[in-house]
Amino acid sequence: MSNHNVIKLSKLKFSYPQAPERTILSIGSWEVQRGEHVFLYGPSGSGKSTLLNILTGMVEPNSGSIAILDTDLATLKNKQKDKFRAQHIGFVFQQLNLIPYLSVRDNILLADYFTAKPAVKEQVEVHLLHLIESLQLPHSILSQPASQLSVGQQQRVAIARAMINKPELLIADEPTSALDQNSRDAFIELLFKLADESQATLVFVSHDKTLASHFGNVLDIESINQVQGQAQDVC
Numbered sequence: 001m002s003n004h005n006v007i008k009l010s011k012l013k014f015s016y017p018q019a020p021e022r023t024i025l026s027i028g029s030w031e032v033q034r035g036e037h038v039f040l041y042g043p044s045g046s047g048k049s050t051l052l053n054i055l056t057g058m059v060e061p062n063s064g065s066i067a068i069l070d071t072d073l074a075t076l077k078n079k080q081k082d083k084f085r086a087q088h089i090g091f092v093f094q095q096l097n098l099i100p101y102l103s104v105r106d107n108i109l110l111a112d113y114f115t116a117k118p119a120v121k122e123q124v125e126v127h128l129l130h131l132i133e134s135l136q137l138p139h140s141i142l143s144q145p146a147s148q149l150s151v152g153q154q155q156r157v158a159i160a161r162a163m164i165n166k167p168e169l170l171i172a173d174e175p176t177s178a179l180d181q182n183s184r185d186a187f188i189e190l191l192f193k194l195a196d197e198s199q200a201t202l203v204f205v206s207h208d209k210t211l212a213s214h215f216g217n218v219l220d221i222e223s224i225n226q227v228q229g230q231a232q233d234v235c
C-alpha cells in the first residue's frame with residue numbers, strides 16, 4: 001500500500017455559530033500519515049476538542065477541506081458520516097464511557113452493532129478474544145458487568161471497544177488525565193501495542209506535555225493554528 005494520508009486538512013477555518021466573529025481555528029494545512037503516533041497538545045481553550053470534532057465530522061468547518069483516509073468529509077451526508085465514523089474511527093475518552101450494567105462483551109460489541117455493515121459474527125468473536133488476550137485480560141471478564149471492574153481493567157476494555165471495528169484511525173482524548181504516572185505510561189504502551197498491531201494511526205490529545213516523550217510526532221496545536229492568541233484569552 002502506498003503511504004496515504006490518514007488525515008489531510010487544508011485551509012480550515014472554524015468559528016462557533018454562537019460567536020461567528022471569533023475564529024477558533026485557522027489551520028493552513030496539517031497532514032498525518034498512516035501508522036503515525038501523534039501527540040497533539042495545547043492549553044485549555046486552544047481548540048483541541050473542537051479540532052477532534054471536526055476531524056470526526058461531528059462539526060463542520062466554515063471553510064476549508066478535511067479528508068480522512070482520502071474521503072472528503074464534505075461529500076458525505078450525515079448518515080454516511082455516522083457510518084464512516086463507526087467503520088473507520090475508534091475513540092477512547094477521558095471518561096471511559098462504559099455502560100455499567102452491560103457486560104464487558106456487550107460494551108465492546110456495542111461499537112460493532114453501530115456500524116451499518118456489521119462484520120461476520122465468527123470473525124468478530126475471534127477478534128474480540130484476540131483483543132482481550134493482547135490486553136492481558138482473562139476471558140472470564142467478558143461476562144462481568146462493567147461496574148465490577150477496576151479502573152485499570154475498565155481502561156483496557158475501553159481500548160478493546162475502540163479497536164473492535166479495526167479502525168484505521170484511533171483518537172484518544174485526554175484518556176490518562178485521571179491516572180498516576182505509572183498507570184499512565186502502561187496505558188499508553190498498551191494503546192500503542194494495539195494500534196500498531198492493526199497499523200492504526202493514533203492521534204492522542206492532551207494538555208499534559210510530559211507525555212510527549214512517548215510519541216514520534218509531537219504537535220503543539222498553537223504551531224498550526226493561526227488564531228492562538230484569541231483562543232488563549234479565555235483560560
Ligand SMILES: Nc1ncnc2c1ncn2[C@@H]1O[C@H](COP(=O)(O)OP(=O)(O)OP(=O)(O)O)[C@@H](O)[C@H]1O
Binds near residue numbers: 016018024046
Ligand atoms: N459550543 C461552543 N460554543 C461556543 N464556543 C465554544 C463552544 N465549545 C468551545 N468553545 C470555545 O472554543 C474554544 C476552544 O475550545 P475547545 O474545547 O476546543 O478547547 P480545548 O483545547 O479542547 O480545551 P480543554 O483542554 O479545556 O478541553 C474555547 O475558547 C471555548 O470557549
